[in-house]
Amino acid sequence: MVRQYRDLEASELFCAKCKRPTPVRKRILLVLPEGDKFDYICTVCGQTVGQKMEQKPGNLKIIIKK
Numbered sequence: 127m128v129r130q131y132r133d134l135e136a137s138e139l140f141c142a143k144c145k146r147p148t149p150v151r152k153r154i155l156l157v158l159p160e161g162d163k164f165d166y167i168c169t170v171c172g173q174t175v176g177q178k179m180e181q182k183p184g185n186l187k188i189i190i191k192k
């Protein structure tokens with residue numbers, strides 16, 4: 127049952143600057159080995175209103191050659 131909510135995407139979030147729920151767009155913030163971090167941006171004023179971390183599968187391997 128938890129799996130069905132893992133890929134949930136926000137379409138509207140409350141913006142403290144606009145003082146109301148507003149539509150948001152998702153912008154990539156960081157690309158990390160364990161997953162990608164995204165910001166949710168208010169489409170009205172451009173303020174960050176939330177964040178999301180999308181986990182990547184554990185297929186990443188680091189190879190160090192000497």
